[in-house]
Amino acid sequence: MNDRRNFIKTVSLAGSALLLPSHLLTAATNPGRTVPTYLSKYKDLYAKDPKAASLAWFREANYGLFMHYGLYSIWGRGAWVQLFEKTPVSEYRKLMNAFTARKFDADFITDLALESGMTYVNITTKHHDGFCLFKSAQTDYTSVHAAAKRDLVGELSDACRKKGLGLFLYYSVAADWHHPYFPAPKAGWQYFRPDYAQPQPEYRYKTESDTKHYIAYVRAQLRELVTQYNPAGIWFDPVRGLYARPDLFPMEELYREIRALSPHALISFKQGATGTEDFAAPERKAASLADQIQSDFGAESAALAKRVWEAHNHKHNETCSTLQRGAWSYEPEDNDRRRHLTVQEVMELLADAKSRNMNLLLNTGPLPEGEIHPGDVETLRKVGKLIN
Numbered sequence: 001m002n003d004r005r006n007f008i009k010t011v012s013l014a015g016s017a018l019l020l021p022s023h024l025l026t027a028a029t030n031p032g033r034t035v036p037t038y039l040s041k042y043k044d045l046y047a048k049d050p051k052a053a054s055l056a057w058f059r060e061a062n063y064g065l066f067m068h069y070g071l072y073s074i075w076g077r078g079a080w081v082q083l084f085e086k087t088p089v090s091e092y093r094k095l096m097n098a099f100t101a102r103k104f105d106a107d108f109i110t111d112l113a114l115e116s117g118m119t120y121v122n123i124t125t126k127h128h129d130g131f132c133l134f135k136s137a138q139t140d141y142t143s144v145h146a147a148a149k150r151d152l153v154g155e156l157s158d159a160c161r162k163k164g165l166g167l168f169l170y171y172s173v174a175a176d177w178h179h180p181y182f183p184a185p186k187a188g189w190q191y192f193r194p195d196y197a198q199p200q201p202e203y204r205y206k207t208e209s210d211t212k213h214y215i216a217y218v219r220a221q222l223r224e225l226v227t228q229y230n231p232a233g234i235w236f237d238p239v240r241g242l243y244a245r246p247d248l249f250p251m252e253e254l255y256r257e258i259r260a261l262s263p264h265a266l267i268s269f270k271q272g273a274t275g276t277e278d279f280a281a282p283e284r285k286a287a288s289l290a291d292q293i294q295s296d297f298g299a300e301s302a303a304l305a306k307r308v309w310e311a312h313n314h315k316h317n318e319t320c321s322t323l324q325r326g327a328w329s330y331e332p333e334d335n336d337r338r339r340h341l342t343v344q345e346v347m348e349l350l351a352d353a354k355s356r357n358m359n360l361l362l363n364t365g366p367l368p369e370g371e372i373h374p375g376d377v378e379t380l381r382k383v384g385k386l387i388n
Helices: 003-019 022-029 037-048 050-061 089-098 106-115 152-163 208-229 251-261 289-297 299-312 343-355 374-387
Strands: 063-067 120-126 166-172 233-237 266-269 317-322 358-364
Touching: 037 050, 037 152, 050 266, 063 106, 063 166, 063 317, 106 120, 106 152, 106 374, 120 152, 152 166, 152 208, 166 208, 208 233, 208 251, 251 266, 317 343, 343 358, 343 374, 358 374
Parallel strands: 063 120, 063 358, 120 166, 166 233, 233 266, 317 358
Antiparallel strands: none
């Protein structure tokens, strides 16, 4: 697929979306405000205020299943392998030929979530490597064009809808190691591009003004995610202090567009990027929300970090942790059951989250072909028996 033609198309689509008034966008994507199945208990409130219904549901949701799955799962060396090992873009892309997702079973995953006492699911639709698990007209770097030839997000969305589970869609907005116009590394921008010894021919970013091409791509993909899958919300990552530059990353504009497209969709951005998110989602129980916000924004953005913390301090938030002690995506050394959390440790995470007025979003890294680690399956089911 011709990259230049794709980006022209992306800008055109994004621009046309912005020309539509909010009420027309909402009506076009949610005619009659059909109540999502996971909000059926809140249908009366939904009829009056869809966002209020979603927030009421989220306050009682308690527990969700997180999944980090993508090309990186094949190598089993972590979701950041392309950056840390400085794998050339063209070489990393070849993993698409091995990405079969043969054992990715949305029915099994959603049944497991229900057995485990969970009320929602979250999956990495696009992680930092830029590979997408959904159908997108903006790129061919997707599971639909890989060996799998499947829309994994679509399958999971259908299963969640049938079973009354909420579906959050993780989207890496502040890192993309594949897109030609994502900002190149420089002081303060580490982690946003691998530090390659030789220039990558796929990268076309020259100046800050080129970031607009990436933002147009993001806008178009977010529209696809919201309109194709009608999610419970969009879950952004990673926080690295970029949001002190709204001229480069206009998060408030992106939030407004999502809310115009879907009146019930919630928005999270890890620890928070602007403070206007519906909830924050810091990692692990050891660090407080305030500490993580300060750490990730850095001293140069301390004032913004403080405002974000104050905005989220009294909300019902979420904390995310992982069953694989250190890893978020599949790593084969984690096959040793001792390296995965025990039932007791998961129960402690649930209690900790509740004590901090938070839901627990608990992650598992599906194996290369998409199946859930059998040790994690056993642990989750045992926890489910204790809490259901």
